[in-house]
Structures are given as structure tokens and as C-alpha cells.
Amino acid sequence: MTRGRFAPSPTGELHAGSLVAALASWLDGRALRGEWLVRIEDVDGPRCIPGATEKILQQLSVCRLFSDGEVVLQSHRNKLYQQALEALIAKGLVYPCGCTRKEIEEQQAALGLSLERHKAAVYPGTCRHGLNGKIARAWRFNVEKWSTVRGSEFVHWQDRRLGIQSQNVFQEVGDFVLKRADGLWAYQLAVVVDDAAQGITHVVRGEDLTDNTARQCLLQEALGLKQPQYLHTPLVLGANGEKLSKQNGAKALDLSSPAAIAQALQSAASTLGLSHIKQLDGQSASLEDTLAIWTQDWATKYLRVTP
Numbered sequence: 001m002t003r004g005r006f007a008p009s010p011t012g013e014l015h016a017g018s019l020v021a022a023l024a025s026w027l028d029g030r031a032l033r034g035e036w037l038v039r040i041e042d043v044d045g046p047r048c049i050p051g052a053t054e055k056i057l058q059q060l061s062v063c064r065l066f067s068d069g070e071v072v073l074q075s076h077r078n079k080l081y082q083q084a085l086e087a088l089i090a091k092g093l094v095y096p097c098g099c100t101r102k103e104i105e106e107q108q109a110a111l112g113l114s115l116e117r118h119k120a121a122v123y124p125g126t127c128r129h130g131l132n133g134k135i136a137r138a139w140r141f142n143v144e145k146w147s148t149v150r151g152s153e154f155v156h157w158q159d160r161r162l163g164i165q166s167q168n169v170f171q172e173v174g175d176f177v178l179k180r181a182d183g184l185w186a187y188q189l190a191v192v193v194d195d196a197a198q199g200i201t202h203v204v205r206g207e208d209l210t211d212n213t214a215r216q217c218l219l220q221e222a223l224g225l226k227q228p229q230y231l232h233t234p235l236v237l238g239a240n241g242e243k244l245s246k247q248n249g250a251k252a253l254d255l256s257s258p259a260a261i262a263q264a265l266q267s268a269a270s271t272l273g274l275s276h277i278k279q280l281d282g283q284s285a286s287l288e289d290t291l292a293i294w295t296q297d298w299a300t301k302y303l304r305v306t307p
């Protein structure tokens with residue numbers, strides 16, 4: 001039995017871009033005749049918006065996208081993340097870091113590491129061999145050490161839409177944070193722990209997250225967890241050509257009437273290259289029928305089978 005998931009962060013309600021990921025992961029679950037779960041990624045409490053979780057679940061339900069199991073909230077799963085961190089501590093694969101953001105920037109400047117502004121900075125590994133009297137603030141994964149153990153700095157993985165991907169995590173990302181200085185769990189650790197704990201076999205999510213996958217593969221290896229299959233979906237771009245996001249003011253989805261719901265789903269389906277359903281405009285096809293047609297389309301496109 002396969003199991004997929006949609007894992008929104010409740011930093012706002014669903015927008016046209018997040019609906020694409022929701023629809024794609026749901027269709028994949030149906031096409032594989034597996035299960036599909038919704039997980040609320042509210043691990044970064046300060047960024048969450050009160051009421052957003054309820055709103056997202058309500059938006060999914062009017063689109064007829066129902067979780068096949070209990071909706072899990074990451075904020076209730078500290079114990080699991082702590083156990084994973086302790087397992088990595090026991091293997092000597094994480095270390096406490098005492099550097100402040102300012103110190104890291106100074107170290108990078110001194111080393112001449114020029115960084116693209118939008119990319120996460122590469123941590124130069126200052127605390128890898130000890131805190132040097134500093135107070136521990138965050139926990140970092142020792143990418144250098146794990147790369148030595150596994151025999152390569154390169155991570156290769158297969159995306160079902162984008163093909164083979166590879167990244168040198170040591171050079172391009174460095175030792176990344178698993179538990180932040182403010183005590184919050186980092187996305188990378190929480191997502192890997194939850195995907196494994198929930199038995200997720202197929203991850204389908206937006207292409208903007210592609211870059212995180214190599215880090216997640218490293219954590220899966222280090223924790224001895226099975227790697228799910230990955231598929232990253234096309235993004236919806238805003239007028240400025242940038243990815244539509246809550247941060248750049250994506251408009252709220254209009255799901256106020258059956259025609260508006262049909263329209264929103266039709267536009268998500270077009271982004272995925274699925275067929276245009278004419279009857280939808282006239283509302284003669286039920287949403288269930290439409291979803292069934294798209295499931296077949298999806299299966300032909302991404303599973304290369306006729307269900």
C-alpha cells in the first residue's frame with residue numbers, strides 16, 4: 001500500500017500555488033490506489049497564523065480532498081523529533097553550535113564566501129570541532145562527517161518529473177541546522193521524521209522544495225530510514241514571474257461557490273498539464289467525476305499506466 005501526503009504550513013490559507021501541490025499529491029495517491037494524508041507543518045510556531053489550520057482543512061474539504069487518516073500536527077510531535085536528534089547525537093553526527101547569525105556572516109566574509117542573497121548561507125563549520133567556550137545555541141548536522149562515512153559529498157536522487165538530481169550538500173549547504181537557536185525544530189528534521197513515522201512512500205510537493213531533498217536524503221540515510229519517492233510539481237508564477245507565495249501576497253483562493261471551486265481546481269489541473277474538462281464550466285460534471293478523470297490523466301502522465 002502506497003501512502004502520500006500534503007503537508008501545508010499554516011502560515012496562511014491555501015493559495016493557487018498550494019492547491020496545485022494538494023491536488024497533485026491527492027491525484028497521485030488515488031492513481032496509485034494508496035492512501036493520502038494531510039499533515040499540518042506548524043513546527044515554526046511564530047510564523048503560523050491563528051485559524052489558518054482550520055481554514056486550510058475547510059478549503060481542502062470543499063475541493064473534496066479528504067485525508068484518509070487523522071490529520072497530524074507537527075506541534076504535537078516534539079518527542080519524535082527529540083528522539084531522532086538523540087539518535088544522531090549517539091552516532092556523533094550532530095554537534096552543538098554557539099555561533100550567532102552575525103558571527104556566521106563575519107566568518108563567511110573572512111573566508112571570502114560570496115553568497116547569493118536569496119540562498120541559505122553556507123555555514124563554515126566553526127563549531128564542528130568544539131564550542132571554544134561559546135554557549136550552545138543550535139544543533140547542526142555534521143555533513144562533513146557523514147559525507148566521509150558514506151564515501152561522497154554528492155547526493156543523487158531521482159525525481160519522478162525532473163529526473164536525476166544531484167547536489168553537493170557539503171559545499172552548497174554545509175552543516176545545516178536541525179534544532180534552531182530559538183529551540184524550534186527545523187523543517188528538515190521534522191519532515192524526515194514525520195514522513196518515516198507516517199510510512200509515507202510518495203512525496204509530491206512544489207518544485208520550490210526540490211533543493212531541500214538532498215538534505216532530507218542525507219538525514220534518512222543517517223537515521224536508517226527508507227527514502228520515499230519524490231515528485232516536485234510545477235509552480236504557479238505571479239505577475240512578476242516569481243513563485244506565488246503567501247509571502248509575496250498571493251491572493252486568497254475563491255472557493256465561495258461550486259463554479260469558483262471548479263475554476264480553482266481547473267486552473268490547478270492546467271498547471272499540472274491535465275485535461276481541460278469542458279463540462280466543469282457548465283457545472284454538469286460532478287467534482288467527484290472530474291477528479292476521477294484527472295486521476296486517470298495523472299496515472300498516464302506520471303505512472304505511465306492506465307488505471
Ligand code: GLU
Nearest residue numbers: 007008009041191205209
Ligand atoms: N510545509 C511545507 C510548505 O508548506 C511543505 C513541506 C513538504 O511538502 O515537504 O511549504
